[in-house]
Amino acid sequence: MNVTLKVWRQSNSQSKGFFSIYNVSDVSEEMSFFEMLDMLNESLVEKGEEPIAFDHDCREGICGTCGVFINGRAHGPISGITTCQLHMRRFNNGDTIIIEPWRAKAFPVIKDLVVDRTSLDRVMMSGGYVSVNTGGTPDANAIPISKVNADEAMDAASCIGCGACVATCKNSSAMLFVSAKVSQYALLPQGMIEKKIRAQNMVDSMDEEGFGNCSNTYACEAECPKEISVSHIARMNREFFKASIS
Amino acid sequence: MKLDAKIPEGLLAEKWTNHKFKINLVNPSNKRKYKVLIVGTGLAGASAAAALAELGYNVEAFSYHESPRRAHSIAAQGGINAAKNYPGDGDSIFRLFYDTIKGGDYRSREANVYRLAEVSNNIIDQCVAQGIPFAREYGGLLSNRSFGGAQVSRTFYARGQTGQQLLLGAYSALVRQMNTGKVNFHARTELQDIVVVDGQAKGIITRNLVTGKLESHAGDAVVMATGGYGNVFFLSTNAMASNGSAAWRAHKKGALFANPCFTQIHPTCIPVASGSQSKLTLMSESLRNDGRIWVPKKKGDDRAPGNIPEDERDYYLERLYPSFGNLVPRDVASRRAKEMCDMGHGVGATKLAVYLDFEDVIGRNGKNWVADKYGNLFDMYEEITGENPYKTPMRIYPAVHYTMGGLWVDYNLMSSIPGLYVMGEANFSDHGANRLGASALMQGLADGYFVIPYTIADYLSGNTGGFSDTSASEFIETEKGIQDNIQRMLSIKGSQTVDEIHKKLGLVMWENVGMARNKEGLKKAIIEIPKLRKEFWEDVNIPGSSNSMNTELEKAGRLADFLELGELMARDALEREESCGGHFREEFQTEENEAKRDDKNFTFVSAWEFKGVEKEPVVHKEDLVFENVKLTTRSYK
Numbered sequence: 001m002n003v004t005l006k007v008w009r010q011s012n013s014q015s016k017g018f019f020s021i022y023n024v025s026d027v028s029e030e031m032s033f034f035e036m037l038d039m040l041n042e043s044l045v046e047k048g049e050e051p052i053a054f055d056h057d058c059r060e061g062i063c064g065t066c067g068v069f070i071n072g073r074a075h076g077p078i079s080g081i082t083t084c085q086l087h088m089r090r091f092n093n094g095d096t097i098i099i100e101p102w103r104a105k106a107f108p109v110i111k112d113l114v115v116d117r118t119s120l121d122r123v124m125m126s127g128g129y130v131s132v133n134t135g136g137t138p139d140a141n142a143i144p145i146s147k148v149n150a151d152e153a154m155d156a157a158s159c160i161g162c163g164a165c166v167a168t169c170k171n172s173s174a175m176l177f178v179s180a181k182v183s184q185y186a187l188l189p190q191g192m193i194e195k196k197i198r199a200q201n202m203v204d205s206m207d208e209e210g211f212g213n214c215s216n217t218y219a220c221e222a223e224c225p226k227e228i229s230v231s232h233i234a235r236m237n238r239e240f241f242k243a244s245i246s
Numbered sequence: 247m248k249l250d251a252k253i254p255e256g257l258l259a260e261k262w263t264n265h266k267f268k269i270n271l272v273n274p275s276n277k278r279k280y281k282v283l284i285v286g287t288g289l290a291g292a293s294a295a296a297a298l299a300e301l302g303y304n305v306e307a308f309s310y311h312e313s314p315r316r317a318h319s320i321a322a323q324g325g326i327n328a329a330k331n332y333p334g335d336g337d338s339i340f341r342l343f344y345d346t347i348k349g350g351d352y353r354s355r356e357a358n359v360y361r362l363a364e365v366s367n368n369i370i371d372q373c374v375a376q377g378i379p380f381a382r383e384y385g386g387l388l389s390n391r392s393f394g395g396a397q398v399s400r401t402f403y404a405r406g407q408t409g410q411q412l413l414l415g416a417y418s419a420l421v422r423q424m425n426t427g428k429v430n431f432h433a434r435t436e437l438q439d440i441v442v443v444d445g446q447a448k449g450i451i452t453r454n455l456v457t458g459k460l461e462s463h464a465g466d467a468v469v470m471a472t473g474g475y476g477n478v479f480f481l482s483t484n485a486m487a488s489n490g491s492a493a494w495r496a497h498k499k500g501a502l503f504a505n506p507c508f509t510q511i512h513p514t515c516i517p518v519a520s521g522s523q524s525k526l527t528l529m530s531e532s533l534r535n536d537g538r539i540w541v542p543k544k545k546g547d548d549r550a551p552g553n554i555p556e557d558e559r560d561y562y563l564e565r566l567y568p569s570f571g572n573l574v575p576r577d578v579a580s581r582r583a584k585e586m587c588d589m590g591h592g593v594g595a596t597k598l599a600v601y602l603d604f605e606d607v608i609g610r611n612g613k614n615w616v617a618d619k620y621g622n623l624f625d626m627y628e629e630i631t632g633e634n635p636y637k638t639p640m641r642i643y644p645a646v647h648y649t650m651g652g653l654w655v656d657y658n659l660m661s662s663i664p665g666l667y668v669m670g671e672a673n674f675s676d677h678g679a680n681r682l683g684a685s686a687l688m689q690g691l692a693d694g695y696f697v698i699p700y701t702i703a704d705y706l707s708g709n710t711g712g713f714s715d716t717s718a719s720e721f722i723e724t725e726k727g728i729q730d731n732i733q734r735m736l737s738i739k740g741s742q743t744v745d746e747i748h749k750k751l752g753l754v755m756w757e758n759v760g761m762a763r764n765k766e767g768l769k770k771a772i773i774e775i776p777k778l779r780k781e782f783w784e785d786v787n788i789p790g791s792s793n794s795m796n797t798e799l800e801k802a803g804r805l806a807d808f809l810e811l812g813e814l815m816a817r818d819a820l821e822r823e824e825s826c827g828g829h830f831r832e833e834f835q836t837e838e839n840e841a842k843r844d845d846k847n848f849t850f851v852s853a854w855e856f857k858g859v860e861k862e863p864v865v866h867k868e869d870l871v872f873e874n875v876k877l878t879t880r881s882y883k
């Protein structure tokens with residue numbers, strides 16, 4: 001199949017970006033979306049042009065490194081997967097595909113489709129942990145945890161930190177990301193002890209980093225490749241609310 | 247050169263405890279005088295950075311990733327071993343030790359492996375305390391499953407995302423220390439070389455991958471946890487950016503490289519589908535708990551799997567290995583799959599695949615049960631292949647997965663360069679000639695949380711600390727060498743892309759230094775690889791400049807090292823005239839096509855010394871001494 005790509009190009013964070021148009025032919029159905037981009041990049045290099053920079057690593061949907069807008073949707077047209085998991089069988093011959101980086105104040109563009117998401121690390125630094133040191137911890141089975149809670153904590157912990165929720169939110173809020181972490185720990189006895197202060201600190205940090213507020217449009221849940229539920233936001237609001245009045 | 251592994255005296259079970267007591271400590275108030283440079287923040291690096299900072303050391307951590315939450319470790323699916331014996335099925339520290347030594351085909355050190363088994367239980371305690379949501383039973387206790395090469399259930403897991411959860415746990419400990427200022431993390435920063443001053447590792451030179459700027463960093467010790475080099479094959483299950491450059495550059499500075507030819511080929515990966523394939527995807531070994539591997543008995547049978555009746559299927563692992571069945575170790579399962587395909591029983595379009603079938607277990611326990619355990623793997627498979635594994639068996643084929651070889655380290659995890667420590671997949675230490683499933687995560691975290699915090703003190707206490715002189719001539723010269731090398735690559739402007747040459751290297755490696763090796767093929771590789779190296783240095787084309795983000799330049803630097811490392815792997819495989827674990831030499835096999843070890847002549851670690859790119863390297867041998875296990879022929883029958 002042949003496709004036409006409209007790709008955002010930007011040399012660095014200072015420069016102005018623009019769309020470039022590329023025609024890619026001989027794309028096969030088995031190719032992943034990134035393999036299609038690889039093929040285009042190879043041909044650009046052969047012409048002595050700089051390839052399109054995009055972030056990726058595991059290419060199996062777990063590391064959270066990848067992520068672009070494809071035709072206006074974070075991670076592309078299929079729900080519940082990352083960009084790297086998208087395969088070309090989802091497109092048709094003759095399609096025009098528009099590819100853009102995440103757009104959010106807290107995620108400045110570094111180059112082309114690559115953005116800087118270190119703001120998420122700083123939010124994590126403010127409280128995304130249980131305060132235990134290495135060694136001297138009790139036996140792992142000392143505190144039984146109900147399977148229901150452990151499973152729900154695992155659902156929340158599945159967040160891959162890709163930032164699609166932020167990029168897709170009209171307020172650029174990181175509420176889904178933050179609430180998933182707060183929720184994971186709040187559900188487990190080990191994390192429960194610090195739950196209030198954690199929620200407070202992470203939300204404060206989110207504000208400082210330039211992420212917006214949550215106005216409950218739930219676009220984040222719809223585009224999250226790990227289908228993290230907005231019910232975590234509700235749980236966090238409860239925890240945070242408790243934190244601010246106590 | 248005399249290799250001293252520094253294995254402590256005494257009984258096996260007491261060595262680590264005695265050693266911790268005997269080695270020197272740094273007193274708590276002095277720790278802040280020392281700075282440790284940690285390169286790599288995967289499981290091994292992140293856990294070490296957190297643990298050392300908690301103790302009071304100043305840590306500078308580096309990763310080419312944008313965040314310590316990203317590293318190849320995150321992709322580990324199946325689980326992590328520990329000798330907890332929660333299921334009460336007869337496990338013990340000694341059994342985990344024994345299985346690991348045996349699984350490694352008796353090519354690892356007893357003392358190291360025992361220590362690994364010993365601290366395995368602490369790891370699980372630590373992870374639970376960090377809030378890692380391991381799988382649990384309805385009663386609230388932790389759940390276990392079994393993995394290849396073991397007859398007990400000792401693998402802890404978090405759905406099919408164990409590596410992710412463990413890494414995020416280590417990351418949480420690390421960000422906590424970043425918040426206190428004890429760890430300074432350098433994102434998108436790639437090590438280019440280490441700096442050795444007066445015979446000791448005292449610093450590193452890095453390149454900022456966003457601005458291209460080279461920087462010098464000085465410290466009192468350097469710890470490398472930079473992962474494995476499986477991507478030398480181009481196609482592997484490793485993350486795209488995984489590479490061997492950090493280890494290789496340290497090797498060129500004098501660190502010995504041990505057992506480079508010990509590569510693990512994982513039996514259950516999604517087969518190659520097209521020529522444009524960029525990487526291979528693993529289907530976790532845990533699937534072998536419930537899936538059954540088979541091929542059609544008839545050669546070239548083109549019927550759909552569902553149309554092949556039961557008695558025309560060959561469940562060859564169950565047939566050949568009745569006691570371990572589908573759970574034989576990886577090297578055995580991989581080689582048998584290749585053999586079946588070579589004999590014409592392969593399935594799918596390319597005929598380079600075997601079936602992994604879940605029909606029985608779905609019939610027995612229902613689809614929901616299977617979905618609860620393996621749902622994400624099944625979804626992943628379907629997304630890639632377009633086939634639904636609940637309905638039709640998976641097609642799988644072996645792929646390069648892990649490198650047991652790595653920089654040589656002593657019992658303290660120190661390389662042959664004083665002050666340079668190596669942890670995780672980057673070292674060679676614990677898995678011998680074959681790693682058992684769920685043991686890499688265990689080793690990475692053992693090294694980082696529970697070994698290095700003790701052993702590094704022994705070295706640091708002999709130094710005054712506070713080394714910070716980046717103006718020393720060693721730094722200036724090393725940096726200049728890197729600058730020149732980068733300019734040299736950029737100025738070639740030839741006709742081939744980096745990936746074109748990498749794919750050629752991958753093919754030479756896979757065909758000659760892959761799953762089955764022989765003298766002729768290895769000799770061929772030793773001739774072919776230098777030719778490709780020459781092609782690279784004369785004909786590669788790297789657009790762009792060195793002072794901005796340049797992904798082609800990054801890849802080129804890594805490929806340049808693979809083009810040297812690959813040759814060493816072939817040399818090592820050629821010299822090791824025996825078959826053991828993942829190293830299968832066709833000339834050395836039993837009548838039943840099993841690996842035939844030569845314990846009399848090859849019970850040693852090959853530690854290679856670099857002598858120059860076009861010069862022959864020199865091998866040093868560390869004899870392996872077995873006092874607690876008897877060397878037997880591995881049998882999984």
Ligand SMILES: Cc1cc2nc3c(=O)[nH]c(=O)nc-3n(C[C@H](O)[C@H](O)[C@H](O)COP(=O)(O)OP(=O)(O)OC[C@H]3O[C@@H](n4cnc5c(N)ncnc54)[C@H](O)[C@@H]3O)c2cc1C
Nearest residue numbers: 286287288289290319324325437473670671684685686687
């Ligand atoms: C698909 C897959 C599944 C697996 N499943 C399991 C499993 O179920 N159980 C198990 O036990 N093992 C498993 N393994 C193996 C295991 O995941 C790895 O061996 C282990 O995670 C390696 O950890 P590490 O910390 O040594 O290195 P990595 O996680 O590879 O981390 C390397 C770090 O070093 C950094 N780095 C490297 N070079 C440089 C440089 N030059 N400059 C700066 N930074 C650098 C990287 O940025 C990264 O931070 C699996 C492996 C794969 C491929």
Ligand code: SF4
Nearest residue numbers: 159160162163165224
């Ligand atoms: S919540 Fe979902 S979309 Fe947001 S960072 Fe996590 S995985 Fe990505």
Ligand code: FES
Nearest residue numbers: 057059064066084
């Ligand atoms: S590249 Fe890792 S999630 Fe896409």
